[in-house]
Amino acid sequence: MEILKTVSEMQAWSDNIHQKQNQICLVPTMGYFHEGHLSLMEKGKEFCPDLVVSLFVNPTQFGENEDLDSYPANIERDVKLAEKKGVSVVFMPDKKEIYPDGFQTYVELTKLPGHLCGLSRPVHFRGVATVVTKLFNIVKPDVAIFGSKDFQQLQIIRRMVKDLNYNIKIVGCPIVREDDGLAMSSRNAYLSPEQRQIALCLSKSLEKAEDMILNGEKITSTVKKELASYIKSFSFTEIDYISICDPETLDEIGDGDINTADPLLIAMAVYVGRTRLIDNRIINPVQ
């Protein structure tokens, strides 16, 4: 396994692979690997043997009051885990390599970021779309793998790839959960033991919502109210949003507008203490 730190080394490696008519798969990450990341690498290996994992804590996707400086890291462990998974290259640039002096070009979407996490994290998806565009031009992948815990991110990447005509297959992978249901996240490391228990309210309330809708509840505001009151019953919690929306457009589904022919997305962001957690579930309503 190679560890590459500069754009030009990475581009040269990728050009060499392509000259041999081989394909490249990219798994973009911010490091501090958990089972979720490892599942993306496993999926990547199914597509091509030449698997690149990028490891870069991208400053432009953090707002001013967010956790850029405290974001958990363990590069030595990450490198070992990547090697075990059969990764070909860990691309690990420093911030100046990605954002040199005078940097001023951003990729922005006009609609999808105006929902869910984009509302409380106004610069987040601009940063994500920009760094992913850069990684696509640096790594030149044929396939790129993303988790679906940040479902909005996945949809934004899909739209961006289509809009900017990248010839890259985007693969979304299921959320990986702890045995008790908590969605895996690098940010779970911030939780105290007590908060770790409380954090289960996200996955449990998604199950609750699925039950209500599968049992015929058509009034989305009723489902959201029920979830909100359940989550608020735990100490340390503060709801950022609970949304029931169209998985493609992310537009909210109004009371009575549930169309049993289409899947819907239930997504939420909840603070547990100072840690902001997200989770979501796609539901196929039945008649």
Added chain:
Amino acid sequence: MEILKTVSEMQAWSDNIHQKQNQICLVPTMGYFHEGHLSLMEKGKEFCPDLVVSLFVNPTQFGENEDLDSYPANIERDVKLAEKKGVSVVFMPDKKEIYPDGFQTYVELTKLPGHLCGLSRPVHFRGVATVVTKLFNIVKPDVAIFGSKDFQQLQIIRRMVKDLNYNIKIVGCPIVREDDGLAMSSRNAYLSPEQRQIALCLSKSLEKAEDMILNGEKITSTVKKELASYIKSFSFTEIDYISICDPETLDEIGDGDINTADPLLIAMAVYVGRTRLIDNRIINPVQ
């Protein structure tokens, strides 16, 4: 010469060229070719035999009150001229092919568009950067050729290529002028015979500015005032801007701040009747 109209045909053509280890050169245009365009194609042929000319009047770079609907076109003539110049492919998509329903992704720069033409054309460079990004992903060129009549556009493309890590060599070509000095432009077709004569005030005032600065004038506001009063002496004229600025950052150079070690850019946009014309000149001040 092939004429390709879809993104997938164009990408397949380019992938095939690259598989043969050959390079591709792109000349992006909005058509209605004049000697300026033809000079870009000639320059392109110096770099690679596989030359693609795109011909697309890009709606996103026109403001609401601009001349999108009246932009001059003569596709039959353009195709013949391209063939004569040894072009391999004319890429001529329709608007829906480039901007399908739901399109919402834009490439924006935060600083360079806040100068010169960007001030009176607020969406222009967002449209340019977006369509050029798309063309780069569709045509996958190794070299791309741009004229320097729109010097700000050339600098924006250079910065964007660097910021987004495109491995593409950007080549700027000199302005091609009519015998009497008028910079060639598709928009010159809008001018009446009388306006055509008056339009010479742009190139003549650039010469005037060069003379003043080469003769030691250090007060940029004096040069700009002189040029403005010269241009205003012609009927039908209305000045959008006259700028003396740093060719890299496009920041205005204040009175007395001319550094004789560095080149400077004199750039202007002037309406002649309802036709907005631009011109510029790089000057190397002497001590």
